[in-house]
Amino acid sequence: MDVESWLAARAGIAHRDEVGRAGFTAGAVAAAVRAGRVRRVRRVWVALPRGDGELIRAAELGGRLACLSVARRRGWWIPEQVDVQPHLHFSPNGRAVPFDGVSHWTKPLSPVSPSSLLESVEDALAHIASCLDREAALVVWESAIRSENLSTDALRSVRWRSRASAECAAEVNGLSDSGLETIAIVRLSRWGVPIRQQLYLAGHPVDLLIGDRLVVQLDGFAHHSTSKDRTRDLRHDAELRLRGYTVLRFSYAQVIHDWPAVERTIGRAMAAGAHLA
Numbered sequence: 001m002d003v004e005s006w007l008a009a010r011a012g013i014a015h016r017d018e019v020g021r022a023g024f025t026a027g028a029v030a031a032a033v034r035a036g037r038v039r040r041v042r043r044v045w046v047a048l049p050r051g052d053g054e055l056i057r058a059a060e061l062g063g064r065l066a067c068l069s070v071a072r073r074r075g076w077w078i079p080e081q082v083d084v085q086p087h088l089h090f091s092p093n094g095r096a097v098p099f100d101g102v103s104h105w106t107k108p109l110s111p112v113s114p115s116s117l118l119e120s121v122e123d124a125l126a127h128i129a130s131c132l133d134r135e136a137a138l139v140v141w142e143s144a145i146r147s148e149n150l151s152t153d154a155l156r157s158v159r160w161r162s163r164a165s166a167e168c169a170a171e172v173n174g175l176s177d178s179g180l181e182t183i184a185i186v187r188l189s190r191w192g193v194p195i196r197q198q199l200y201l202a203g204h205p206v207d208l209l210i211g212d213r214l215v216v217q218l219d220g221f222a223h224h225s226t227s228k229d230r231t232r233d234l235r236h237d238a239e240l241r242l243r244g245y246t247v248l249r250f251s252y253a254q255v256i257h258d259w260p261a262v263e264r265t266i267g268r269a270m271a272a273g274a275h276l277a
Contacts, residue, residue: 003029004037004048012051013059015115019046044114054086055117061097063088064112066104066119067127068140073118077143077179079136080256087127089119102131109158121148122158129165135186141168142176150174173197178220180255181207187259188266193275202239211275215240216266217249246274 003024007014014022019029029046032038041047045059054073058065066089071078078084086101089108096103104127110120119127125144129137144150152174160166175197176182185208188195196209208216217233237247246269250262269275 003032003046007038007046007048007051011055012048013041013045013055013117014047016044016046018115057086058088058117061088061090061099062094063090063097063099063103064117064119065089067102067124067131070118070121070124071128071140071144074121074124074144074147076140076147079139079179079183082132082136087131089123089127106161109161121150125155125168126160126162126165129168130162134164134167135183137164137168138171138186139179139182141172142174142182143179145172145174146176177205177207178218180218180220180252183255183259184208184216184218184262187263193270201245202236202243204236206240210266210270212277213245214266214269214275215245215247217247218255219249219251 003019006019006022006024010018016029020026029038033040036049038046038048041056041059042062045056047056047059054065054069065073065087067087068078068082068084069087072084086099087104088099088101089104089106090097092105092107094105106123106126108120109122109126112118112120118124121144125141128140131137132140145152145155152169152172155169155172158169160169176185177198181197185195185197188208188210193210197207198205199209200206201209201215206215207218210216217237219233233249237249240247248265248269250265254262
């Protein structure tokens with residue numbers, strides 16, 4: 001395998017130490033550079049001319065992808081109303097560089113390899129807590145917990161340096177099955193009514209149980225879309241009603257774009273005592 005093929009399997013950019021460990025000699029890399037098949041970035045990176053532009057830009061500026069840029073690349077769910085600008089982390093002792101995005105200059109919570117162009121998960125979460133409002137930050141944090149298989153106890157033991165990140169760590173529970181669920185639990189918790197998540201009723205989990213008898217199901221954008229899924233959901237809803245539960249089911253569009261109507265519907269059900277045993 002030549003160095004170009006090797007780089008292509010790694011987003012088109014790698015640290016020179018990684019290139020050397022892979023068995024490519026300095027002479028082979030220099031020959032590829034002279035031939036225009038690869039290029040050097042800040043002397044320590046080797047990149048394909050058409051490699052991952054975001055990573056190459058971070059390397060050119062001497063930074064790492066941070067905050068929401070890390071969340072997006074790692075597949076964490078980001079609320080659609082959030083403006084996902086490029087975010088880079090720079091050494092707190094470095095000098096400022098022109099960058100059309102959001103710069104972070106904090107001291108890292110967790111060390112990362114010099115060959116990584118992404119900051120650590122913990123640092124990304126810390127920056128997200130500071131950049132977003134509490135609700136949006138919790139949505140991303142809960143998604144990260146599921147995506148990265150994180151322990152909430154481990155998150156609470158991190159020595160967070162900001163109040164926002166410490167409060168997020170204290171509030172997340174790792175139970176949310178989707179961002180919609182986190183949004184709903186954050187907003188409805190203000191009512192002071194007991195709410196439980198992912199509780200098994202009639203053999204299947206329900207998204208939210210308010211009080212003793214009011215079930216709220218949230219159909220995420222990418223879920224419950226097939227006929228089989230829909231049939232399963234309707235069968236479960238019917239069984240819950242037969243057992244004395246009130247079931248309210250809301251779509252992605254309702255939660256994201258028409259929350260006041262969702263809130264009114266749940267409030268009316270509670271006014272009628274639907275949440276009471």
